[in-house]
Amino acid sequence: MSSQTEHSGGTVYETDYDAVIVGAGFSGLYQLHRLRDEFGLSVKVIEKADDVGGTWYWNRYPGAQCDSESHVYCYSFNEEILEEWQWSERYPSQPEVLEYLRFVADRLDLRKDIEFGTEVTSASFDESDGQWRIGTDDGEELTSQFFVTAVGCLSEPWVPDFDHIDSFEGEAYHTGRWPHDGVDFAGKRIAVIGTGASGIQVIPEVAEEDIDHLTVFQRTPNYAVPARDRPLEDDDWDEIQKNYDEILQTAHENGFGMPFDPAYPTAEDKSMEEVREILEPRWQEGGFRFMLTFEDLVFNPETNEKVSQFVREKIRETVDDPELAEKLVPKDHYYATKRPPLHTNYYETFNEDHVSLVDVTETPIERMTPEGIQTSDDHHEFDMIIYATGFDAMTGTLLNMDIRGRDDLTLEEKWADGPQTYLGLAVHGFPNMFTITGPQSPSVLSNMPVSIEHHVEWVSDAINHFAENDIRLVEPTREAEEAWTAHNTEVAEQTLYPTADSWYMNENIEDKPTVFTPYIGGVDVYHQTIQEVAQKGYEGFELTESISDLDPKGDQPSLSVMEGD
Known part of the structure; x- marks a missing residue:
C-alpha cells in the first residue's frame, strides 16, 4: 500500500505508508486506531511477538499482575469498549490484561494492519527524499513519512553479566x-x-x-x-459504571x-x-x-x-x-x-x-x-x-533498533550521556519521529494507559495537522530539546528520587549514564504543557517542506512554556 503526498511546487513524495508504528501493546494499538480510523491515514504496525499485548504478551511469569486498579488500567476513548468489558478483579493478572488487549484489537479490527512475528532491525531517515526506511529481520524494507515508536518502557530484559x-x-x-x-x-x-x-x-x-x-x-x-x-x-462493577466518567476524568x-x-x-x-x-x-x-x-x-x-x-x-x-x-x-x-x-x-x-x-x-x-x-x-x-533482574529500562529497546537520523547520527550516539528529547515525544536530528511514553515523559511514574492516551492523541492530532497544512518535515529545535532536558533534570533534583540507585536513574546497568529518565512534574502539568505547545502552533518544532530548511543549530527564541519553571 503506497501513500502519495503532493506539496507546493508539484513535488510528489511516495512512501509505502504514511506512518509505521513499532509495537502492538497499549500504545501501538491505540496509535493505529487513531491514525487509521480517525484520520484515514495508511498505517502499518510492526510487532515482533506473534500477537498483540506488548509487555503483557511477554511477561507471563506466575504472579504477573498489574499494579494499577483494573477499572483505570484501560482505554477511556471508546464508550462501547468501556461498557462491554468487565474486569474480574481489583488488579488484573497478566492473562486478563492480554485477553483485554486481544478483545480491543478484534473489536476495532486492528489485526489486519499489524505484521506479527517481525522485528525491526533498523530505522534510518533518508535525507534525499525525507522519509523513513524501516528494515526488518525478514529482509524487507518499508518506507513511511512518519516513524512512531510504541515499544514500551520496560520491554528489553536485562541480566547481569555473571561469570560463566x-x-x-x-x-x-x-x-x-x-x-x-x-x-x-x-x-x-x-x-x-x-x-x-x-x-x-x-x-x-x-x-x-x-x-x-x-x-x-x-x-x-x-x-x-x-x-x-x-x-x-457485579455490585462493584455497577458502582464503577455509574461513576465511570467522573473516575476517568479524575x-x-x-x-x-x-x-x-x-x-x-x-x-x-x-x-x-x-x-x-x-x-x-x-x-x-x-x-x-x-x-x-x-x-x-x-x-x-x-x-x-x-x-x-x-x-x-x-x-x-x-x-x-x-x-x-x-x-x-x-x-x-x-x-x-x-x-x-x-x-x-x-x-x-x-x-x-x-x-x-x-x-x-x-x-x-x-x-x-x-x-x-x-x-x-x-x-x-x-x-x-x-x-527477575528487570529491564534495560526506558531506552533499551529504542537503542537496540539501530535508529539513525540526519547525518547518519545514531540514537545511541545522540543519547551517549543520557536521553535528550523535547517533551519525551521527539528528538532533534530525527525528523518525523515520535516516541510514545519516551524518556523524559511521565510514563512509568504514572498509570500508563492515561499517559499513553495523552501521547497518542497528541501525536495523532499533530500528524493530522501537518498533513492538512502541507508540512512535510517536523523536528524539535536543539534549543527546545536542551530546555526540556534541563527542565526534566531540574524538577527531578527537587525530589528524593536522585538519592536512590534505581533503574529510574539507570543505575541497574553499569555502563549507562546516571540520569533521571522519566518526568516527575506530574501527568496533569505535563499534559497541559504539551497541549499548550500544540495550541501555539507546535512551539519548539521546526515545520518545513525540505531538509535544507531545517536549521542544524536549532536557533529559536526561548520557549514560553518553560518560563517560571
Whole structure:
C-alpha cells in the first residue's frame, strides 16, 4: 500500500505508508486506531511477538499482575469498549490484561494492519527524499513519512553479566521472556535472582508450588505494600459504571494518572503515632492509595522517613525470624524512590521452611556453575534459575533498533550521556519521529494507559495537522530539546528520587549514564504543557517542506512554556 503526498511546487513524495508504528501493546494499538480510523491515514504496525499485548504478551511469569486498579488500567476513548468489558478483579493478572488487549484489537479490527512475528532491525531517515526506511529481520524494507515508536518502557530484559552464565546446565528463565507453555516446578531446587517488582510477584507463587526448595538472591531489599487484591463483584462493577466518567476524568487530571488524590499535604508536623493512625487504614486498603497518603512523600525527607519507618515496622511484624526480617528491611533508600511494588504474601513467604534468602551484599555471586551458583562463601545447587533482574529500562529497546537520523547520527550516539528529547515525544536530528511514553515523559511514574492516551492523541492530532497544512518535515529545535532536558533534570533534583540507585536513574546497568529518565512534574502539568505547545502552533518544532530548511543549530527564541519553571 503506497501513500502519495503532493506539496507546493508539484513535488510528489511516495512512501509505502504514511506512518509505521513499532509495537502492538497499549500504545501501538491505540496509535493505529487513531491514525487509521480517525484520520484515514495508511498505517502499518510492526510487532515482533506473534500477537498483540506488548509487555503483557511477554511477561507471563506466575504472579504477573498489574499494579494499577483494573477499572483505570484501560482505554477511556471508546464508550462501547468501556461498557462491554468487565474486569474480574481489583488488579488484573497478566492473562486478563492480554485477553483485554486481544478483545480491543478484534473489536476495532486492528489485526489486519499489524505484521506479527517481525522485528525491526533498523530505522534510518533518508535525507534525499525525507522519509523513513524501516528494515526488518525478514529482509524487507518499508518506507513511511512518519516513524512512531510504541515499544514500551520496560520491554528489553536485562541480566547481569555473571561469570560463566552459560555454563549452568539446568533450566534458566527471565521473567520478561517467560515460556508460553508454562514451566514445571515440581520437586525442583529453584533460585530466584532479584527482588524488584517481578521478583516480589513471582517468589510467593513459586513457593506455593510443590518444589523442593526456593532460594532468593537479594541485592537490595524493597518496600512492598499489600495489594489487597479481590474479585470485582457485579455490585462493584455497577458502582464503577455509574461513576465511570467522573473516575476517568479524575485519573486524567491527576498527577499520577490515578483516580484519587493525596489525603494530607505532609507528615512533617505530625508525630509518629499520628502517622501510624493515618497510614494503618490505607495499609489495610492496600495499593497505591497508601503511597499517595501524603502529598510531599517524594519531596520531603521528614515525611518520607516516617512513612518508610511505618513500612519497616510492618515487615518486622510479618517475618518471624528477626535476623531475616532485618535483611528484608530497606535501609539505603527512601520509600518510593525505587519502583514501589505491590505484593501478595511476599514477606509471609519467608516464614516457610522451604524458602531461604541469600544477601548478595554480604556474599556476592561470583559465578555460575554447571550445577548452580557460586557465592563468596558457598556453592548452591539448583535445577532452575529464574532471573527477575528487570529491564534495560526506558531506552533499551529504542537503542537496540539501530535508529539513525540526519547525518547518519545514531540514537545511541545522540543519547551517549543520557536521553535528550523535547517533551519525551521527539528528538532533534530525527525528523518525523515520535516516541510514545519516551524518556523524559511521565510514563512509568504514572498509570500508563492515561499517559499513553495523552501521547497518542497528541501525536495523532499533530500528524493530522501537518498533513492538512502541507508540512512535510517536523523536528524539535536543539534549543527546545536542551530546555526540556534541563527542565526534566531540574524538577527531578527537587525530589528524593536522585538519592536512590534505581533503574529510574539507570543505575541497574553499569555502563549507562546516571540520569533521571522519566518526568516527575506530574501527568496533569505535563499534559497541559504539551497541549499548550500544540495550541501555539507546535512551539519548539521546526515545520518545513525540505531538509535544507531545517536549521542544524536549532536557533529559536526561548520557549514560553518553560518560563517560571
